[in-house]
Amino acid sequence: MANTETQPPLTGEAGREVVLDVGPVAHGGHCVARHEGRVIFVRHGIPGEKVRVRLTDAEEKAKFWRADVVEVLEASPDRADHFWHLADSARAWSHGHPPVGGAEFGHITLARQRSLKAEVLAEQLRRLAGVDQLPADAGSVEAVGGTADGGDGLGWRTRAGFSVTPGGKLGMHAHRSTHIVPVREMPLASEAINNLRLWDIDLQGIERVEVAAPANGSRPLVLLAPGPGTKPKRLSAIAAQLPGEVSVATFDPATEAVQQLRGRTWVQESAAGHDYRVTGAGFWQIHRDAPGTLVGAVTEFLRGGGFLHPGAVVADLYAGAGLFTAVLADAVGETGSVLSVEGAAGTSRDARKSLHGAPQVEIVQGRVERVLRQKPRSFDALVLDPPRAGAGKAVVSQLVEASPRAIAYVSCDPASFARDVGYFRQAGWGLSGLRAFDLYPHTHHLETVALLAPLP
Template sequence: MSSQTQSHPQPASAKDVKELVLDVGPVAHGGHCVARHEGRVIFVRHAIPGEKVRVRLTDAGESAKFWRADVVDVLEASPDRVEHFWHAADSRRSWGHGHPPVGGAEFGHISLDRQRSLKAAVLAEQLQRLAGVGQLPGGDITVEAVAGSGPDADTTYDAGTGLGWRTRASFSVTPGGKLGMHAHRSDHIIPLREMPLASDGINRLRLWDIDLQGIDRVEVAAPANGSRPLVLLAPAPGTKPKRLSAIAAQVPDDVSVATFDPLTDEVQQLRGRTWVQESAGGHDYRVSGAGFWQIHRDAPEALVGAVTGFLHNGGFLSPGSVVADLYAGAGLFTAPLADAVGETGSVLSVEGAPGTSKDARKNLHGAPQVEVIQGRVERILRQKPRNFDALVLDPPRAGAGKAVVGQLIAAGPRAIAYVSCDPASFARDVGYFQQGGWSLAGLRALDLYPHTHHLETVALLTPGR
């Protein structure tokens, strides 16, 4: 038995049934489609609704409520199936070579138009199931393509193919010290020689040519404005400083290199800066190595436009307004909000991560109408009660949650612009808002993650039905 096979043993209950032929049902949240075999639900990745496929079971415990599988052959293809752009992420090709595909491009076998229609279906289903939202503002959901509004220093992004959009990427390292990525829900790391979703700013570093022995993870940020990239190295336990210096010496001279601790987000300089400079909407932002910034090159401009558009058009944002930016990060939304309210208004910027909040203070030091506070949103709202005209809410993937939603409603704003990267937590929170007497007054869905199942939503929530 090969070492690759040993890395992926089949559960005992599936040892006699490693492959099945399935009729693929509807898309579901999480990047897979639903199929059934003898009454059991199987979540199938790399399929398209309506296809007949042969799958390999990847998680099939006898007592499990459902099984998981990857497509290994397509017997009846959807007209929306296309050739996968990336061999390492192509399920059929990868399993044909005896190993699973890398994660991160699970929709790469689907035409872009169909990808967006599937994402729209998932968002609509989540809103209906978790929030009881049937009739949406503006009618049916359309997931919008995003391209062309950001800085043009890196022109490799092609909206027609959905490639070259990532300005940030996370990699693992094989036991032999090669750059790689994990297979989905697996410890198996597949070495890479390309990353088609990444911008040229990342690919031209050629990190796959570097001997990374002694490193567990690599994070890369290459700003779309062409400013200096940053490579972050997460050392394996026991890696010596001399080894780290040797790795840094293999990275191009015009790139900053630092180490980071994934548990504490502590960053230590090896060469150059421990932060990058991003740009959006006429503002420059310092973003520390472990800080958050949108990964699609055009996402900052698109999201700022969607948020401010909802608030401006609804009459909730104007000179003199009192607003708050919650889960504010480095200040992506805070800066344009400060522009809109002027010196007669005020903006409260709240961020929980100390390092990122420090970035926000540096980025907004020239805006006297902005107050930057580091701390948990629920605590700051209790300490800083105000009569807000509007709130901007951009929580992490887990969403705001019932307690925070209750506090937001109690704060009594005239409107809330809610930015979300997860349809399930977003729909759940919309349900909490509706229980408090609020309603969904506007919704936009943006395809900021082509060839993956992810999407971004921007919603306008208002009190009263």
Template sequence: MNPQSQSPSQTAAAKEAAVELVLDVGPVAHGGHCVARHEGRVIFVRHGIPGEKVRVRLTDAGESAKFWRADVVEVLDASPDRVEHFWRPADSLRSWQHGHPPVGGAEFGHIALHRQRILKSAVLAEQLRRLAGVDRLPGGQDTGNLVEAVRANAQGAEAASGTDATHDAVAGLGWRTRASFSVTPGGKLGMHAHRSDQIIPVREMPLASEGINGLRLWDIDLQGIERVEVAAPSNGSRPLVLLAPAPGTKPKRLSAIAAQLPDDVSVATFDPLSGDVAPLRGRTWVQESAAGHDYRVTGAGFWQIHRDAPGTLVGAVTKFLHDGGFLAAGSVVADLYAGAGLFTAPLADAVGQTGSVLSVEGAPGTSRDARKNLHEAPQVEIAQGRVERILRQKPRNFDAVVLDPPRAGAGKAVVGQLIAAGPRAVAYVSCDPASFARDVGYFQQGGWTLAGLRAFDLYPHTHHLETVALLTPAP
């Protein structure tokens, strides 16, 4: 039976076809899947583990397609690192037994955490090798064990370091201080299936903190809402629930939803396209804490979602710069794509009154947050706008630059500007190994070298990871 052509939204015709194949799962690839082959065609398989033999259901297939996509529906020969998925809606085996795809957001939940980190390490090493030509990592690092565990879970116990597979399988929960949900046509809290318009109702989010799960949003009638964003700061300060109303939703309906939430929770509406936020109750921002500083973050403004991520990343960045002699009292530093000032504040502490920090952020609302957060640091200059434009307008001789771009990376133009500016070092923070490796390649083409590299498992049970690198001009 030939697979039917279909869109990523998984059409009804494709579901009826229910084309299944038996495959040998090959190596992990960037994007949360593994590579398998069938009659010479590449199939990207989700919810498998390299080395397994599985039965899959094709979810995106067409005779003219360069590759197909599939979900595992049955494991015929399991990996020793396969564990029972901790969350039924995200478990591909259970979900397809009930006739629907799994929700996204926990695509590695069937893999023991120590193996997850090995797979993420392989992806990072492969991207660096393929996109940047990096065959040897700084200091002779082992490419098979690049990703470090971040030791936190819902109960406050330490996650396993990688040697205790039994403990490792159940750790890595409760770390999200931010979560995004969709709403079913019937007004129930839900999440999208991967690459699908289908919304699956949920009654828990095990990766989220108790501050989010304790709101019990799944018990609320959310009719009139299309999307819900929740921020519950790890410091215990007031949570914020953002509601994206459907067109035509009346203010009375919004007030009724807000009334179903605890009194100590701020509630606001937001426009996902513009980012505009309007209060319904309480404030339109949350107070976050990291590295000895408090930060105001408005609406859906960016903040690291793992509760320990801010401190972990600040520590890695400042250690690279301090140890290399690039950050000290009197240094001239830039923080690019600075957000609300997570890195800017500790950089200002390090350079002191005799140094300076240029903090650049493109989003107007987030830049306003940075001004409020850093108003007592006269050595900091806040600039709102595109990084390329600000670097042209404010050229200076930087000792060091912190580069924390969005998932798409900094890009060739920004890397070229940085190389031309001639800083002594760049600390690059990335959440995407592909764009990171591409940018490392641009630096190397400009005569720079990868001098230091650390990677952190800040997103357990997903394919995502965070990377911190030190780049310096080649000697």
């Protein structure tokens, strides 16, 4: 849609404001707009709106620019009042600072958020994998937990990360910025996290704070990343400001090394009838209902295709603390076997502790492609849950060479997922099942579970 309002040409000066017509949604939490041949990625808008934006990244020679909406001139019927003032772009900029990240879809109704996410997933699969026809019943993003029954999409995070202002106040970064905005609430976080009231604590000497408050109500853990020169006495003083039932530890974001200050250095998570130990900042799904939802989708795909049954030989790759491993072990029984592979040493140790009573499980710490080469076997099925960057071409080739009957692929990023699906298709595999879940309401993120199998 052409923009007919008269305004000066764009010169590459960040901070300037222009009027734009918001185009289609794109991967990454923004929409595409164009002005005088220039592509501008706009955050906090909705397709079809006319908005005034503030340029945030606008180098003259850049291929595209970025901008935040500061005023809505013609609103979409799907626009809603933002639930969090600090993340409301127009309100934040009117107070002289950018909005905090992490709630970039909070101005959109939940139903439209999910439809936009479905559009992004379909576009990525079409463009990167050549998938023009999605599997049956795969065209929507499913609501999960409270959002499934008309909920508000708040309070679902059982884990949250925060920055710290130079003055020692809890804060969060603005998108693509070093600017830290002080916060006194985190509406997407669970009540257990907000009840810690970390914003009331003097955090001087700390650079980052990570919090885990398991959905099962077990003991929360607060991780403190100290700045250079922070002394033990200062760390003890910060720990003393937290409730006594909370575990407190320091951690190094680079090495993930954890040191106890008080209580445990791990939390106990629960899902699908199992308990799991997760040390420090080790990976665990952040939505309270995500573990059960994903386990259910994976096992439904594999059981429905006849790939998961007593006596089956399966593998859980990028296994983390063993969420899928434990459930796979239940399904194959003592006559089957589960190879569980995780690259992070600490997380792999957690899986060993959680699954020591399952003789059919072999836990190996190492790179997926190396372990598969060292331990060749005839697999009935593989479960693949890689980090956001995806598996990549080399790993996909290794998986195809292993010749499993099927692969259940769990992904939190539609772009890397679609790229990998393209690699599978080039190797003669097809996408035979796909479900998408809104595990991150009010953000642009989504989770997918796919079933891949060799084409006949």
